[in-house]
Amino acid sequence: MSPELTDRLYTDYPLMFARRPILAVAGGWFDLLDTLCRSLQTETSNGAPQVVAQQVKEKFGGLRFYTGPRNDAQRGMIDMAQALSFHICEVCGDRGQHIGPGWERTRCKAHANSPE
Template sequence: MSPELDAKLRADYPLIFTVDPVGDPYDLDMPPVPSAFATWGFECGDGWYDLLNALCLNLQHATKRGASQVVAIQVKEKFGGLCFYANGPDADQAGMIELAETMSKQLCEVCGNRGKTIRNGGIKTRCLEHEND
């Protein structure tokens, strides 16, 4: 994702995209370590910006209604779809994440237009215009 869009998502949703070290809730003796998100940021194209923005808006709205705070651990493209790994989602928030991941397989990762999953040196979701990108 472009540095500008990366910075906008981080600024708009600082509680989701924190860079604070993450501890292991099952092993309290392990010291917190930087998350993959803190290290790598958004590992996907600009075309999914609107999808991520809508997802985060809904996640934060759920938090304001009493749901737990979702914290992104990793946000990336894998096998042509969005993977949004996070700590803390309740069942409704997990459903929001699953919906966004499913929708990503219909949106070009480059531009956000309607796309399809193709095999082109890997598995990607692209529109006709960006099929060879």
């Protein structure tokens, strides 16, 4: 993810990204991550534990969002975002599909063969 997009998440969700983990994903998933973080913070406002991101990365073509303590609702939000990532191009954010086996990734038709 670009430094600018990473900084936006760090700035908008300072408690969630207090540890400043490296966001090892492409920029196409920014909106997905932003929506996930906003939902997690809303749940925190309703008395849930503060989620702190420990690691955010792509693995086997999908988003992985590892955290410390969270409640069942927050776990469900993370699971949903991770599942949705298999349908969103990690490069541009358009509708994509999971490509594999081998080097697995999630891409739209325009980026299916892109080395990014």
